[in-house]
Amino acid sequence: MDTLRLMHLFTRAIDLGSLSAVAREAGTTQPTVSKAINALEAHLGVRLLERSTTGLLATAEGVRFHERARRLLDEYEDALAEVRGHARQATGMLRVNAPVALGQFHLNALAQDFLALHPQIEIELILNDRFVDLVGDGVDVAVRLGGPLPPDAVARTLAASPRWLVAAPSYLAAHARLKKPDDLARHDFLRFAWLADGDDITLQRGEELVRVTTRGRYRVNNALAIRDSLLAGAGIGMCPHWLVHDMLRSGRLARVLPAWSGTPQQLALVYPSRRYQPARARLFMDFLAARIGALPGWTATPA
Structure with a gap:
């Protein structure tokens, strides 16, 4: 069983929200993708996805496994690039959370600029004015404006x-x-x-x-x-x-x-407290660090 391939198909199903979209991306058929995920569920002994006429919904176990699987696949790809002696082009889905107003005024445009620089990266920008569970909601980077920061996260202040x-x-x-x-x-x-x-x-x-x-x-x-x-x-x-x-x-x-x-008001980037950070997340944070302080109304904070 090619477990890594099955994990990749499963994570992309969550990212794209459709088995058909995964099949198109992978150059295969929807039944093949469905069978692959069924095989992964049988191997793990748990149901990862609930399928309905309206789309896919990850189970509680599927949400937890998706976060771990994405991290493992990213580390595997980076390890391959390192052993082969070249830098891997950043790829994959980047989930970003930010306040509504900041997203509308700044982050939406900045995300488009970032995507133009990195054609293999996808961004899912979720705008709301509540603090999210970084791990539970699968968020790679959250933008915080003032207030207390989650105790189980790492923060990087960019501007004021x-x-x-x-x-x-x-x-x-x-x-x-x-x-x-x-x-x-x-x-x-x-x-x-x-x-x-x-x-x-x-x-x-x-x-x-x-x-x-x-x-x-x-x-x-x-x-x-x-x-x-x-x-x-x-x-x-x-x-x-x-x-x-x-x-x-x-x-x-x-x-x-x-x-x-x-x-x-301080602007900080917050990400899950873990040793490994995907290349796409590191690139995005560095990109924001270079851009935010130059925007109207902001002053960059010394690193």
Whole structure:
């Protein structure tokens, strides 16, 4: 039994979501691929896939085996390239997770640039504003913006973006002028939901730090919704520069208390804590490290 071949067909079935797609890629037939995966399941003594009219669904055992099998196949290919004395071209599926707004503003375009440089790599970019289980969800690289990092992962900080108080000119014209941080308590404050500090924010002016309790009737767990609400004149918000730099430049938003700023937002790459990292993941992280710091609103963090 060619176990490596069976593992390869199984991992590609999960990656592509279709036995027919695997068959086309491998230059064989769908029944052949199906029989191969059946043989792998018989060899392991567990069911890896549930087949239905709507597609494929990995079982719990299949999800766990897929992660291990992908890692083993990557290590095997790298070992072959090393013993043959040449570098292997990076191939395979790269799963990336990132916040929605960051994906829309930056990562979607960067992913296209990366794919153009590496034609044998595929990217599955999943955008959501929740922390994912890197191993359980099969994520190779996750992009994190601030907040605590998973204890079972390795983090690499790439850049930082200053955070400023901003509001639409229409809102500022219709409300009392702000002269000091404590004045924020008398304004509508928009914030991200589920923040650890709740309604409290910390502002800095040089070496001076102040903590202010804000008030507001609207909280949302999506940065794009906060941006849209600010543009609509719904209140004042604390936003990273990368999210609002274009609106500040055009005058559609204005800084509030410009002498004060919040703690900069850190951007970090997070990946599973394991000794071996696929070549495609290493290439992608190095690519982002070289590009992120040069984007509007970001400053590269020294390595």
